[in-house]
Amino acid sequence: MAEKTKLWYLQNFNLLEGMDKNSMEEFSKMTHMKESTKKDIIYFPDEPSNTIYFLKEGKIKISRITDDGRTTALDLLGPGEIFGEGALLGQDTHTNMAEAMENTVVCSISKEMFEKMLKKNPMVNRSINKFIGFRMRKIQAHVEDLVFKNAQERIEAFLKRYAKTFGKQMVDGCRVRPFLAHHEIANLTATARQTVNAVLNDLVDEGKIEYTRRYFHVKDLAWLEL
Template identity: 35%
Template structure:
């Protein structure tokens, strides 16, 4: 077992309450892999094989419609578990996962993870809690896409990214930009042209600024004040 893998699992939020014996078992059965930007971490045919834990970088989880258009479901941050999750309703069956930048991922066989869950009540409870939180996040996303206008969806996405990836510098928040306007459009279910138009409007109001490498929230309170909830 790699000491590096065990150290990482100790730092992982999902496992921080577990005893050393359970962590050691996880470490023995885990492997660590580095991915380059745009590498596929898994595709649907491989989804059932492993459970994944993101150590470093950002991961995009997507599916595709009948026309072959990408539908981005979520962007994962370090510390998250992904793949075919235990206790989940099976909504991941057609998912793809891609590295959005250089990523380091721990993974272990799904059947081995299931065995550990069955024998360790603490691990089982933490996984159930994690999956419950993931489902709540999915429900909020469905509500957002169903009932809110494009502007509100975009602003809430920016605010979510601020919580997950933002770094505060003075009164501003810096978010490393890894999404194209097309990918943002896929994430909030609108057109690329609408995303470009709305981002430019927010920049003209000096609420945000952006380029290919980063997005800056210049006026956090002002940006939140722009939220307009309209029934679609």
């Protein structure tokens, strides 16, 4: 992959704002860029946690595998987010799994190189620390949803987060392209596919949303903020 292309991706990464041109060029040389396709595994649990990943295009699902082999989805990441941050928190191995939900572009850098870069760029260091704190709170909120909310509430809460994270404002609402399959939403909310279908159809009947395989559109912005 051309170095110029990789540099362009990194320069457009919001978390790296504040890094001067020379530092950005140096950082670009330290990173590796890779394209993945849907269902590719970026890393598994118990693999060495020694790399930081920057998601530029696509979606990544972060999941935890329980002792009995079940997979519990913890987060859905979009462009501009980092993952593998456990390495910065002292984790020797990954405690979760990262999987591409669609075609993705990911830049990666070793923990050691990234920590050296952070020492030279305090503004970026602060941004990364804030982001990690936000990520931890986001995952905690998702876990609380799984424990305290019923299936319909979990699905609606996920759809709202999905629209806010990935949606683009339009004249008549907020739209995300493409939409997830029903079984993917079921996995992300620990519900049944049939329940997801029923909740989506109810929201359509109520005039709150519309959707196809190609997009998810929130028509009722007041519902989005409830």
